[in-house]
Amino acid sequence: MNTDNHRDLELALRQLPWKEPPQQLDAAIAALESMPEMPASEIPQRVMPPSSGVASRRFGWVALVSTAIAAGLSGLLIGHSTGPTPVAASATSTTQDLDPATTQSGIVPVKFNANAFTLLHKHSTRPEFNKCEDCHVSNRNRFENWFYGDAEFLEQNQDFRNCSDCHLAQ
């Protein structure tokens, strides 16, 4: 790779006529000042962005693969099954990621993992995931302990209980 060429290229790229945010957006952001801020007592403790450490990545891959497999299986079963979701079978393949506690519905919870979370949502490009509410409302009791971490996690991060807090468009 010719570094000098890339330096020139980077300079050329910076000088291209990239679009700028419109003035309406600047005004809208500035207008936030007039909006009421949520009182500190009502603000949930948000989780920090995931770390990029090697150990957490290794942990992440295991959870990612197992959770994705489970997501694929359960996604296919949405609308066809009235019984408990078959999470436990796939989740148990990664014993190091499991929380010893089991929920009342018999689902073995998987610890929250940001990479898995992102991957799962990419599945929404598949037809069976087209309607978020198929999982996140009607089947919510079945899914929340699995998709969004264990009960303890939800207890500590109350803001993950409401989809609309993060998913503004829904």
Add this chain to the structure above:
Amino acid sequence: MNELLENLYREYRQGLYLLALSIVGSTQQAEDAVQNAFTNIFQKSSRQLAALENGHCVAYLFKSVRNSAIDLKRAGDRQRRLGESLFLDRRCDHWDTPADALLTKERDEILMRAIDRLNENDREAIVLKLFGGLSFEQAGEVTCTPAKTIATRYRRALEKLENHLKGQL
């Protein structure tokens, strides 16, 4: 709006906007994505944002805009990227007519076309690095991707553009 958020917006507004635009492919939706993210942070997590170290703070902001853009894209059209260019109208003349203006203009037009045709991941790496001014570690944090992967995407994108340029000029 609190001062930190306002300063961050001033400093990174173009990078944030281009990131959203590169995901949703529509200037209107890109605006909405940035606004939604800031509204959400302002209302719910500006104090938490202030508690973060500077580097994480910037990454958090980009990540919020990215997530917001992804949500909007999903809600609008799951299959089709709207495909608006990241650049101003190509007929507008930003070149200062020096002696080599023609060559520069031709090069820039080729580059703009090539960037618009890059795949989403590569384009995102370019926007985060060049306009967000993010390190590969920060960009990795934003996209939930290892820093090395982002670095590879960035270099690959530059090489694609370089080769494209060589082939065209």
